[in-house]
Amino acid sequence: MPGKGVTSFCFSPKASSSTHSHSLSRFAFSPSQPSLSETLMDRNLATAEPTIMKWDPQSTTVGRITSLFHHNRREARDFIQAVNSLQKTMHLLLTDNSTSSKLAAPKTLMQIAMKRLEKEFYQILSMNRAHLDPESVSTRSLRTSSTGSSTSDYEEDDDDCVRVANEMISEVEDASTLAMEDLRLIAECMVSSGYAKECMKVYKIIRKSIVDEGIYRLEVEKYTSSQIHKMDWQVLELRIQSWRNALTTAVKTLFNGERILCDHVFASSDSIRESCFTEITKEGAMILFGFPENVAKNSKRSPDKVFRLLDMYSGISDHWLEIDSIFSFQLTITIKSQALTSLIKLGEFVHAALNDFESAVLKDSTKSPVLGGGIHHLTTEVMNYLSILADYSNILSDILADSPPPAKHSFPYSYLGFPDSDASPAPPVSLKMAWLILALLCKLDAKANYYNDVSLRYLFLANNLQYVVAKVQTSNLKHLLGAGWLAKHESTVKQFAANYERHGWGDVIDSIPSNLTAADTPVKIKEIFKKFNTSFNQAYKKQSLCVVPHRKLRDDIKASIARKIEPLYRQFYSSHRLTMRRARNSVSVVRFAPEDVGHHISVMFSGTEE
Known part of the structure; x- marks a missing residue:
């Protein structure tokens, strides 16, 4: 909120209160040969003077303690109508090359009116901070509908516009809508009357304080390069997460709501909208969009940090269309440029970190076999x-x-x-x-x-x-x-x-002859059984220490080994077991039955599913 000094500065009178205490009728024009513009001025001055002077903040009690727009909205619109008519007539007098003396009275009255509107503008902005918060405003699709239209409609057919406004109010019943409409009405009146600077100053002071407060509440802070470089990574990760949350709220609510409000209030002037919105949001937006660049340029590079920087890249990228739309003014191009620079720097960090990751893989020096x-x-x-x-x-x-x-x-x-x-x-x-x-x-x-x-x-x-x-x-x-x-x-x-x-x-498989007639004598049969016993026992002892964690691969390998050994051995065993049974020491010769072979293979390759 602006301080007391700001308030007093905004509302310091341009004319002394003693001037206001006397009737302005003493400035009436001479009746001798009045021009058409002078006649219109006399008529408008007579109509406007009571309305404007009633709300003179310097000379009347009601003007000092009461808000015009809060007191009586119809009277407020009458006030605006009187000021607009007065301003048009003054312009007509100027085009007729009237002397400055003939403009003295309307100028003084106009100054009083502007002071009243400036105060009303300040009060509406200040008293409706809650109703004009960016979250409330951002829910309204007012930017496209309001930009390019003008309150001249009120001047052309005030009764119809009041009726439409009242209907809208009765439907929406929203204080923010009323405040926005009042602000727009005042702003257009002040701008058209040549008091744009005063109007803009009040608006910028109050709205910038709201945006700055919003940035502060979102915990968006400005860090130096040295602070980022020295910050512990776990702490920086928390800052990055906080930044991601802040980005969404800032873009969708804070900046978007501010843009909608600014577009609506200053719909009649593109240059004023651009100037106000830029000055209000630039500082906070530059801090917000500059944080990723700062992190990318000053963090110690390592592959494990890539994911957090990709999160930041994703945040800006996902909101880019909104950023581009909100900051579409020429004066805000530096804000978009900062967001784009952050994207570029984040991308460069990721590029380099992935190259570091590849180098780390190729340089792994572990030599102990698993x-x-x-x-x-x-x-x-x-x-x-x-x-x-x-x-x-x-x-x-x-x-x-x-x-x-x-x-x-x-x-x-x-x-x-x-x-x-x-x-x-x-x-x-x-x-x-x-x-x-x-x-x-x-x-x-x-x-x-x-x-x-x-x-x-x-x-x-x-x-x-x-x-x-x-x-x-x-x-x-x-x-x-x-x-x-x-x-x-x-x-x-x-x-x-x-x-x-x-x-x-291979030795186990090769120990079993595929041609059963090759074992035609008990001696040869005995040698084949012994060779199988030895090779199978050696292979089993060695391979039983192996692991195959993947279940399907484990089952496939065991099934493949079993297919290559079991059928041949079973056939050989069935064909020659009687011969070996009659032979001496047959028990030591035939050590494995086919079922034993299958069981040994089935329990191999311990491991869990990966």
Whole structure:
């Protein structure tokens, strides 16, 4: 609220009160040969003087203590009508080259009227702060309907307009509507009478205090670059969340409501609307829209901060049409420019942070192999990160739209999992995701070499690639990478699993002859059983320490191993068990029944579903 000094300044009289105490009729024109304009002036002066002087804040009790518009709305409109008629007649006198002496009386009366309206304007703005708060105003679709119209309608057919206004009031029964209409009526009268500066000053002081208070209540603060740089990230995250909440309220309610009110009150003048709205909102809007740029430029860059900056980018982007509409004046272009600059700086931060993320993946120095060929921590960290990142695919599409794709000459395009064709290249955001996953897979391929056992290498690759595929299938990565990418990598998982079987269980499978006639003597049969016992026992002991966390992959591998071993062994066992039963020490020779083999395979690969 403006202070007492402001109030006294706004309402300091331009003419002394002693002048007002005498009747203005002594300025009446000489009856000798009056012109048409002089005759009209005499008539308007006689009509306007009682109405205006009644509400002179300097000379009458009612003028000092009573609000004209609150006291009697019909009388208030009569007052406006009298001032408008007086102003028109004064203009007519000027065009007739009348002497300044003939304008003295109407000028004095006009000054009194303007003081009254200036006071009314201030009182309505001050007393209706609650009714004119941005939330109340922003619910009204008054901007388009009010801009371009004028209260000249009141002058042309006052009775009809009063009737329409009363009907609207009776329907809406809203104090904010009444206040807005009164403010508009006063503003247009003062502007047309040459008192725009006084009207604007009062409006700017009061409305800026309301906007500034709103920004303060939204906890929007101005930080220096040094403050942001030194701020703990957890604290800054809270500030960012608070900023996101403030942005929505500020755009949809605070600034939008202020724009609607300003457009309505000063509908008759584009330049006044622009000047008032800009001065009222610029400071708060620049602080609000400048915060993301400050964070992007002065935060210590790291991949884990990307999501909060994407949230800020999303906030501005989601409200851009509203921002562009609200701040559409030429004078407010710096505000839109600040919002756009913040978007650019946020995008640059995300670009750089993703490059840092890729470097971090490629520089991972963990050398200890994961027990049992299980999921590497790098795989879970990268894929969890990328699956969350994919939730921002729309925003990333904007940020990465101008990013150059990886040079096709440096590697086969199919390495990314996309068709090696120029017909329909993948969008930049899809290429970026595929590229980051490729960086992970290359690193995993190198880490597989830390296993001395070849079968474990392939199981490690199968487990980790299956984890990657599963994460893609259950996140928005699925839509970014597409069915072709998934099919290619699912096929690779099967290849890794097949290689694991060949190296881990090949000796067991090869120990059983596919041709039963090859075992034609008890000695050969005994050798085959012993070889199977040894190879199966060794494979089982080694592979039982392996883990396959993904349920389907685990079941598929066990089923595949069982299909390759059980039928052949069952057939061989059924064909030669009687021969071995008659042989000496048959118990030590035939150690596994077919059911035992199936059971051993079925309980392998402990692990939980990922």
